Amino acid sequence: MNQDVYVVIEHLQGKVAEISYIMLAAARQLAQVSGGKVVGVLLGQGAQALGNGLGADSVLYVDHASLAEFNPDAYLSALSELLAERQPRTVFLGSTTIGSDIAGGLSIRLNAPLISQCQQVNAEGGRLTIVSKICGGKIMAETELPGTLTLVTMIPGGYPPEAGQGGGASIEMVAAPSLDDLRVTLSGYIEPEAADVDLEKEPFIVAVGRGIQTQDNIELAQTLADLLGGVVAGSRPIVDQGWLPTSRLVGKSGKQVKAKLYLTLGISGAPEHIEGITGSETIIAINSDPNAPIFGVAKYGVNKDLFDLIDPLIEKVQAAKG
Amino acid sequence: MNIVVIASLVPDLVEELEIGPNGTALDTAWLRMVINEFDDHAIEQAILLKEKNNAHVTVLAIDQDGIDEVLYTAAAKDANRLVKLVGEFEEGFNSHALARAFAEAIKDFAPDLILIGVQAHTNIDGAVGPLLASMLNMPYVGYISGVNLTDGAATIRKEYPGGLIGEMKVNLPAVLGIQASEQPPRYVAVSKVRQAMKTATIDEQDVAVLDQSGGLAVSRMFKPEVTGGATMITGSEDEIAAKLVDLFKEIGAL
Numbered sequence: 001m002n003q004d005v006y007v008v009i010e011h012l013q014g015k016v017a018e019i020s021y022i023m024l025a026a027a028r029q030l031a032q033v034s035g036g037k038v039v040g041v042l043l044g045q046g047a048q049a050l051g052n053g054l055g056a057d058s059v060l061y062v063d064h065a066s067l068a069e070f071n072p073d074a075y076l077s078a079l080s081e082l083l084a085e086r087q088p089r090t091v092f093l094g095s096t097t098i099g100s101d102i103a104g105g106l107s108i109r110l111n112a113p114l115i116s117q118c119q120q121v122n123a124e125g126g127r128l129t130i131v132s133k134i135c136g137g138k139i140m141a142e143t144e145l146p147g148t149l150t151l152v153t154m155i156p157g158g159y160p161p162e163a164g165q166g167g168g169a170s171i172e173m174v175a176a177p178s179l180d181d182l183r184v185t186l187s188g189y190i191e192p193e194a195a196d197v198d199l200e201k202e203p204f205i206v207a208v209g210r211g212i213q214t215q216d217n218i219e220l221a222q223t224l225a226d227l228l229g230g231v232v233a234g235s236r237p238i239v240d241q242g243w244l245p246t247s248r249l250v251g252k253s254g255k256q257v258k259a260k261l262y263l264t265l266g267i268s269g270a271p272e273h274i275e276g277i278t279g280s281e282t283i284i285a286i287n288s289d290p291n292a293p294i295f296g297v298a299k300y301g302v303n304k305d306l307f308d309l310i311d312p313l314i315e316k317v318q319a320a321k322g
Numbered sequence: 323m324n325i326v327v328i329a330s331l332v333p334d335l336v337e338e339l340e341i342g343p344n345g346t347a348l349d350t351a352w353l354r355m356v357i358n359e360f361d362d363h364a365i366e367q368a369i370l371l372k373e374k375n376n377a378h379v380t381v382l383a384i385d386q387d388g389i390d391e392v393l394y395t396a397a398a399k400d401a402n403r404l405v406k407l408v409g410e411f412e413e414g415f416n417s418h419a420l421a422r423a424f425a426e427a428i429k430d431f432a433p434d435l436i437l438i439g440v441q442a443h444t445n446i447d448g449a450v451g452p453l454l455a456s457m458l459n460m461p462y463v464g465y466i467s468g469v470n471l472t473d474g475a476a477t478i479r480k481e482y483p484g485g486l487i488g489e490m491k492v493n494l495p496a497v498l499g500i501q502a503s504e505q506p507p508r509y510v511a512v513s514k515v516r517q518a519m520k521t522a523t524i525d526e527q528d529v530a531v532l533d534q535s536g537g538l539a540v541s542r543m544f545k546p547e548v549t550g551g552a553t554m555i556t557g558s559e560d561e562i563a564a565k566l567v568d569l570f571k572e573i574g575a576l
Contacts, residue, residue: 012483017483070488071490072461076456097480100440100441100448100449100464100465101452101463101499103452104417104421104456104462105456107448107453111536112536113535116445133546134444135348139348139543139545140546142541143539144538144541183460183461183493184463184490185491187490187491189487189488189489190479190487203575210336229575240363241506242505242506252483253465253483254483255485260573282573285552296546296551297552298551299551299552301551301553302555304562309559309563312560313562315563320567320576
């Protein structure tokens with residue numbers, strides 16, 4: 001056991017994911033209190049160069065053909081062997097489509113506790129705690145960080161990614177374990193279909209969430225969007241219901257938007273959605289729940305039933321357009 | 323082809339959540355529980371696979387207030403078998419304890435495929451699916467929005483950010499974490515659920531002890547400061563609408 005803080009570097013299609021830098025920033029804060037080094041763990045094939053921009057003290061690089069792209073089975077085998085041998089105190093993984101696939105398996109294989117949904121490391125009063133955001137962003141839960149190997153999955157929001165960038169970390173090659181009997185194989189990627197709109201380039205977006213209640217009500221958002229020269233987007237439940245196509249999904253598994261105006265109707269602001277909208281200039285949120293987490297990230301908030309507000313709003317926007 | 327789907331209830335986020343008197347857990351007295359929406363999608367995916375592959379679908383759940391209705395609803399959607407794990411659960415359960423209980427029960431079912439919602443919003447020690455897979459020594463892939471079964475393997479669509487899909491082949495038996503079923507969960511009329519209550523049976527299996535190790539005790543639970551963020555616009559609906567129009571103009575949307 002040592003006090004090192006390991007960060008499993010996530011990358012997809014040759015690009016380091018932003019969450020990797022966020023985790024490095026958290027790891028740095030933790031290491032400054034607990035001692036130990038910040039160590040990036042990079043798995044790939046011919047991907048050593050991805051280690052160059054990381055704000056880590058050193059990078060462990062495992063190179064293998066089966067690690068060329070993310071494969072949960074291969075990652076699990078490679079990481080469990082590496083971590084069992086090195087025994088760092090803390091290991092950060094993304095609470096993402098990559099990290100969440102393997103964190104649980106590592107917890108079982110390494111017999112190590114797992115804390116998920118960490119947004120912030122807290123070091124007040126000499127106690128190291130992990131602050132997790134749960135229940136769709138409505139509840140924070142604080143857990144003491146144990147003194148032995150612990151896995152932590154991390155969500156964005158607590159650290160700016162720039163704080164985890166850097167350079168000059170030494171890169172150490174680590175031999176890959178045998179990865180012959182993998183039970184999962186990647187056949188290939190399917191790129192998103194070219195859609196009628198590219199949300200990432202749209203300046204004005206009216207986004208609807210569960211609060212819109214029915215598919216028919218999306219028409220109201222569409223009317224408003226048309227008047228503003230914008231487009232309609234949605235949160236996960238709306239797309240899962242089939243009320244909007246996947247190309248209109250904003251958030252963790254959808255688009256990261258950078259709108260001038262992002263107007264939300266009945267979106268509570270689950271962390272998965274917030275991930276996709278923080279690049280927007282002005283977020284205006286309309287929600288009937290005064291405690292909706294969306295009000296924590298919006299610039300302006302309206303705590304009203306959207307169905308009481310939408311008609312007068314459409315009328316006034318129409319009037320303003322003349 | 324034996325498919326096991328795992329379902330559980332989570333607090334309804336539409337309702338106000340309160341923290342209990344000990345300050346380390348939700349106050350369960352007033353919680354309205356609903357099916358974890360991802361589990362609902364997992365059930366739908368299982369039924370779709372049953373229709374295509376003539377599979378046998380078992381729905382497995384742990385005893386929670388209201389879970390019977392979830393199980394009967396699954397039966398009304400054509401699930402073959404309903405199993406409920408019962409025991410003394412006053413102290414609640416974390417994901418590790420749930421996974422251990424499910425792993426023990428599942429051994430007897432000889433599943434080819436286990437489907438479960440990719441996460442639950444209450445998870446604080448990871449999602450149940452990946453834990454369960456490792457306990458059963460099965461492969462796991464999560465964030466799945468499409469499953470096809472072919473000889474001894476599942477071909478799945480895994481979601482990545484930005485709408486990218488990874489197509490993967492997973493050897494069976496396997497655990498898959500469902501993000502979204504290929505079709506939205508079907509609606510079943512209340513009358514069909516009532517019918518299922520009369521005709522379907524829920525098999526009960528005892529869980530002796532819940533082993534929570536691997537999850538850690540929460541030392542403090544609190545609500546995030548949300549009011550600090552937004553400037554709140556107040557007034558009558560008309561006044562608010564007028565202020566919003568001014569903002570739209572300022573931003574350049576009008």
